[in-house]
Amino acid sequence: MAPLVWFITGCSSGIGEALARAVLAQGDQVVATARAPIERLDSLKQAGATVIELDVTASVEAMKAVTDKAIAAYGHIDVVVPNAGHSEATMLEEVTQVLRPIPDIWQRQFAVTFFGVVNVIQCLLPHFRARRSGVIAYTNSVFGHAMSLGAGPYTVSKHAIAGYAKSLAIEVGGFGIKSILFDIGFIRNRFLEHINPNPVEIEEYKPIMEQAFKGVELMKGNQPGDVDKCAGAMITVVKSASQPLAMVPLGTDATLTIRKYASVLTNSCDEWEQASESVDVDGPKQGLWQSVEQYWPL
Numbered sequence: 001m002a003p004l005v006w007f008i009t010g011c012s013s014g015i016g017e018a019l020a021r022a023v024l025a026q027g028d029q030v031v032a033t034a035r036a037p038i039e040r041l042d043s044l045k046q047a048g049a050t051v052i053e054l055d056v057t058a059s060v061e062a063m064k065a066v067t068d069k070a071i072a073a074y075g076h077i078d079v080v081v082p083n084a085g086h087s088e089a090t091m092l093e094e095v096t097q098v099l100r101p102i103p104d105i106w107q108r109q110f111a112v113t114f115f116g117v118v119n120v121i122q123c124l125l126p127h128f129r130a131r132r133s134g135v136i137a138y139t140n141s142v143f144g145h146a147m148s149l150g151a152g153p154y155t156v157s158k159h160a161i162a163g164y165a166k167s168l169a170i171e172v173g174g175f176g177i178k179s180i181l182f183d184i185g186f187i188r189n190r191f192l193e194h195i196n197p198n199p200v201e202i203e204e205y206k207p208i209m210e211q212a213f214k215g216v217e218l219m220k221g222n223q224p225g226d227v228d229k230c231a232g233a234m235i236t237v238v239k240s241a242s243q244p245l246a247m248v249p250l251g252t253d254a255t256l257t258i259r260k261y262a263s264v265l266t267n268s269c270d271e272w273e274q275a276s277e278s279v280d281v282d283g284p285k286q287g288l289w290q291s292v293e294q295y296w297p298l
Contacts, residue, residue, distance in 0.1 A: 004028045004239075005074045007067065009056055009120060010084035011049075012040040014189040015139055015227060019081060022231040024048050031070040031077070050074075056084045056116030060123065067123040077127060079135040079238055082120040086112035089213075090198040091205045092152040105198060109153040114160050125172065132176040137238055138165050142183050142254040145261045150212030151195070166245060173244025180241055182234060183258060185251025187225035225251040 006023050010016035011032035020032045024047050032044045033054035041051040050073050054066045071077055088109045095105045121136055128134030141154075144162035148155040162181060169179035195216065200209045230250055237248050249255045269276070284290075 004078040005031070005076060006079045006081060007031045007033075007070050007077045007120075007124065008081040008083055009033045009054060009116075011044060011051075014085070015184070015187060015230060016081070016083040017044065018189075018227045018231040019083070019234060020044050020049055021047060022228065022235055026235060029074055031073060033066065056082070056120060057111040060119050063119050064123045067120070067127075071127060076131060077124060078133070079137060080121060080124050081137045081139060081234075082117040083139045084112055084116050085139075087151055087154040087195045088198060089150050089195050089209075090153065091150065091200060091202070091209060092156075094198065094200060094202060094205065095153060105153055109157050110160075113154065113157040114164075117161055118164060121168070125177075128177045129172070129175045134177045135180065135238055135241075136165070136168070136177065137180045137234065138182060139234075140165070140181055140183055142185050142249065142251075142257050144181075144183055146257050149215075150209050166247075169245035178241055178244060178246070180237060180246045180248060182237070183247065183249045183254050184230065185225050185249070185254030185257070186219060186223035187227050187230055187251070188221065188223040189227045193220065224253050 004023075006020075006028060008016055008020050008023075008030060011020045012034035016032075016034075020030045021044070023030050024044075030044070030049040031052060032041055032049040033052050034041055035055045036053050038051060038053040041049070045051045050070070052066050052069060054063065056063070067077070086109065088105050090105060117138065124134070128136075138161060140161050141158045143151070143155045144158040146155075162183075165179055165181045173179070197213070200206050233250055237246065241248075249258050
C-alpha cells in the first residue's frame with residue numbers, strides 16, 4: 001500500500017503534534033501546519049514532515065494558497081485533519097447580555113474551532129472530489145454531545161462541528177470521501193492550560209465559575225487519555241474505516257459520556273412518546289414518510 005499523505009493543522013503541540021509524529025513513524029507523509037513562528041515545527045521538519053505556516057483564522061484565500069502548496073509538494077492529499085483548537089471560558093449569559101454584548105468571545109471561539117475547521121476542509125473538497133477519494137478526520141470533542149459548565153462557547157462550537165460533519169458526510173460520501181468524527185475525551189496534554197478565562201460580571205455566576213475552574217485545576221495532569229495512544233488509535237481508524245461516516249469516541253470517558261447521553265435521549269423518547277405521536281396527522285403515513293426510518297440517514 002502506497003504511503004498516505006496527511007494534511008494536519010495545529011501541529012505545534014498536543015494531538016496535532018503527536019499525530020504528525022505517529023503518522024511519520026508509520027511511513028506515511030505529513031504536511032504539518034501551525035501559526036507563526038514556524039520554527040515551532042522544526043522537530044517535525046527534522047522527522048520528515050513538510051511544514052507550512054498557517055493561521056486557521058486567516059482568509060480563505062490564504063488557506064487555499066497553503067493547501068495548494070501542500071498538494072504541489074506531494075501531488076495529492078489523502079487525509080485532512082483540521083485540528084487547531086481554542087477554548088473560551090465564560091457563562092453563556094455573560095456572552096449574550098443584551099445590555100453588554102460581547103460578540104468577540106463568540107468570534108474568537110468560532111474563528112478557530114468552527115470556521116478554522118470548515119474553511120480548511122472547503123479548500124480541499126474540490127481536490128478530494130476530483131480524485132474520488134479522501135478522508136476528513138475531525139478531532140472533535142465529547143463536548144460535541146455533552147454539556148459543559150463554564151465552557152459554553154467551546155461546547156456550542158463542538159456541537160456545530162458535529163452537525164457540519166454529519167451533514168457534509170451525506171453530501172460527499174457518494175464521491176468516495178469518508179468522514180470520521182472523533183469524539184475525544186480528556187487527553188493528558190496542555191490544552192487545559194490554554195483555556196482563555198473571561199471576567200464574570202454577573203454576581204450569581206461568580207461562585208459557579210470559580211467551582212468550574214477548581215474542577216479544571218483538578219483535571220490538569222490527571223486526564224485519563226494518553227496523547228500518543230490517541231494518535232495511534234486515530235491512524236488505525238483512518239486506515240480501516242469503510243463507511244462514508246464513522247463516529248468514533250476516543251477514551252473511556254468519552255465512551256461512557258456518549259453512552260449516557262444516548263440513554264438520556266432514548267429515555268426522553270420513551271417518556272414523551274405519547275406527546276410526540278399526538279402531533280401526527282390522522283391516518284396512514286404518506287409518500288416519503290411511509291418509510292421514514294429509511295429516509296433519515298445517520
